[in-house]
Amino acid sequence: xLPSPNDNIFIVLPAYNEKKEVLEQTVTSLxxxxxxxxxxxxxxxxxxxLPGHTHLFLxxxxxxxxxxxxxxxxxxxxxxxxxxFIVTFDSDxxxxxGDLPAxxxxxxxxxxxxxxxxxxxxxxxxNATTGRRLVLKAGRLVxxxxxxxYLSDSHNGFRAMTRMTAEKMIITENGMAHxxxxxxxxxxxxxxxREIPVTILYTDYSRKKGQSVFNSIRIFFDLLLHKxxx
Amino acid sequence: xxGIKILLITGVAFIAVYFFIRLRNSLFDxxxxxxxxxxxxxxxxxxxxxxxxxxxxxVGRGADLVFYTSILIFWFVILKLYARIRKLEQTITLxxxxxxIDEADNSVNE
Numbered sequence: 001x002l003p004s005p006n007d008n009i010f011i012v013l014p015a016y017n018e019k020k021e022v023l024e025q026t027v028t029s030l031x032x033x034x035x036x037x038x039x040x041x042x043x044x045x046x047x048x049x050l051p052g053h054t055h056l057f058l059x060x061x062x063x064x065x066x067x068x069x070x071x072x073x074x075x076x077x078x079x080x081x082x083x084x085f086i087v088t089f090d091s092d093x094x095x096x097x098g099d100l101p102a103x104x105x106x107x108x109x110x111x112x113x114x115x116x117x118x119x120x121x122x123x124x125x126x127n128a129t130t131g132r133r134l135v136l137k138a139g140r141l142v143x144x145x146x147x148x149x150y151l152s153d154s155h156n157g158f159r160a161m162t163r164m165t166a167e168k169m170i171i172t173e174n175g176m177a178h179x180x181x182x183x184x185x186x187x188x189x190x191x192x193x194r195e196i197p198v199t200i201l202y203t204d205y206s207r208k209k210g211q212s213v214f215n216s217i218r219i220f221f222d223l224l225l226h227k228x229x230x
Numbered sequence: 231x232x233g234i235k236i237l238l239i240t241g242v243a244f245i246a247v248y249f250f251i252r253l254r255n256s257l258f259d260x261x262x263x264x265x266x267x268x269x270x271x272x273x274x275x276x277x278x279x280x281x282x283x284x285x286x287x288x289v290g291r292g293a294d295l296v297f298y299t300s301i302l303i304f305w306f307v308i309l310k311l312y313a314r315i316r317k318l319e320q321t322i323t324l325x326x327x328x329x330x331i332d333e334a335d336n337s338v339n340e
Contacts, residue, residue: 040330059330065323073327077334174323229316 006035008084009104012074013091014067016042022093022205024050029097030089031055038078039091040070057081067157068178072171079166086166090157092206099198103160106194113165113191116151117158117198126200135216146223147183151195155179158198165191176215177222231275238274242267 011030015023023039030037031053038057041048043064050058059073071088078086085107089095099117106112119126120136128136139154159182161169168189173181186193246267250260273280273296280292289295 043326057334059334061326061330063322063326065326069323069327072323073330076327077331080331172320174319225312225316229313 006033008082009087010036010038010078010081010083010085011087011089011100012071012078013037013039013089014042014070014074015039015044015048015091016064016067016070017044017046018048018091019205020048023048023091026089026091026093027056033097033100035087035100036078036081036083038074038081040074040077042067042070066174066178067176068171068181069174071178072169075166075169079163083166084163085160086163087160088157090206092203094200094202094206095158096199096201099158099196100160103158103196103198106196107160107162111192112194114159114161114186114193115196116153116193117156118151118153118195119156119198119200120152121195121197127202128200139216142220142223143180143183146180146227147187149183149187151183153195156198156200165189173222173226175222176219177226180219180223181226235274239271242270242274 013023013026013030027037027039027050034055036055036057037053038059039048039050041058041060043061047060048058050056057077059077061070061073074088075086085104087100087103095117103115103117106115119128136154140151143154144150155176157179168191169182169185171178171181171185185191246263249263273292277292280295282292284290284292284295287295289298
C-alpha cells in the first residue's frame with residue numbers, strides 16, 4: 001500500500017449539537033485511515049472544538065441552516081482543498097467507517113460518478129424499527145415520484161462522489177429534502193450511480209438525535225415547494 | 231353614512247397612507263394602489279354595485295363575491311411572500327457559507 005493513498009479523499013461530516021464524545025469517536029475512527037475530514041458545525045449552541053490534526057478541517061456556520069446547507073458548505077470546501085473524492089457521512093456514529101473502501105472502489109476503478117449507501121440491500125445490515133422501515137419504504141415511492149429513480153434506501157446520509165459530480169451537486173434545499181434534491185441532480189446530469197450495501201447502526205443516541213418519523217411529512221412538503229419554486 | 235362604512239373607509243385610508251409612505255418610488259405601484267383604493271371606497275359606499283356584479287358572474291351575494299376574490303388574492307400574496315422568503319434564505323445561506331469557508335482558511339494559515 002502507498003504511504004497515504006487516502007490523501008485526496010475528503011469526508012464531510014455535518015454536525016449540529018452533536019455529543020462531543022460521539023463526534024470525537026467518529027472523527028478519530030476516520031482519521032485512523034488518513035482520510036481528510038471536514039466537520040461542518042451547523043451553528044451548534046455550543047461551538048464545536050476538536051483536537052487539531054493536519055487532516056481535520058473544522059468549519060462553522062454562524063447560524064443554524066440545516067443539514068443540506070452544511071453538506072453543501074463541506075463539499076464546496078473539499079473541492080477548494082483539491083479533493084478527488086468526496087464522501088458524506090453522518091456524525092452520530094450510525095455509519096461504519098469500514099464500509100468506506102466499498103463505497104469508494106466503484107468511483108476509483110469504474111466509470112461510476114456517485115455511490116449511495118443502502119441499508120436494505122443486504123439482510124440484517126440495519127436495526128431499524130418497523131415504523132422507520134415503513135417510512136423509508138414510503139420515502140422510496142416519494143423519491144420515485146419526484147425524481148424517477150427507484151432506490152432501495154430513500155434517506156441514507158452515506159454517499160461518495162467524484163470531484164466532477166461534487167461540482168454539479170449544488171444543493172439549495174437547506175433542510176432534509178436535500179437527499180431527494182441530490183437524486184434530482186443525478187437524474188438531471190445523467191450521472192452513473194450505484195447503491196452499495198452499508199451497515200447502519202441505530203444506537204439510542206442516534207435515534208434520539210436523528211429525525212423522528214413524523215419529520216418525513218415535512219420533507220414531503222419541502223419537496224413539493226422545491227418543485228413549485230424551482 | 232352608517233357606522234360600518236365609516237369604519238371601513240377609515241381602515242382603507244390608514245392602509246393607503248401607510249403604503250404611500252413606503253412605496254412612493256414607483257409610479258405603477260401608486261396608480262395601482264389608487265385604483266384599488268377607489269374601487270374599495272366605491273364598493274363600501276355603494277354595496278349594491280357588488281351585488282349587481284355578483285349576479286352577472288353567477289354569485290348570489292356581493293359579499294360572497296368579495297370573499298371569494300379575497301381568498302384568491304391572499305393565496306397569491308402568500309405564494310409571493312413564500313418565494314421571497316426562500317430567496318432570502320438562499321442569500322443568507324450563501325453569506326454564512328462564505329463566512330465559514332473564509333474563517334476556516336484563516337485559521338489554517340495562522
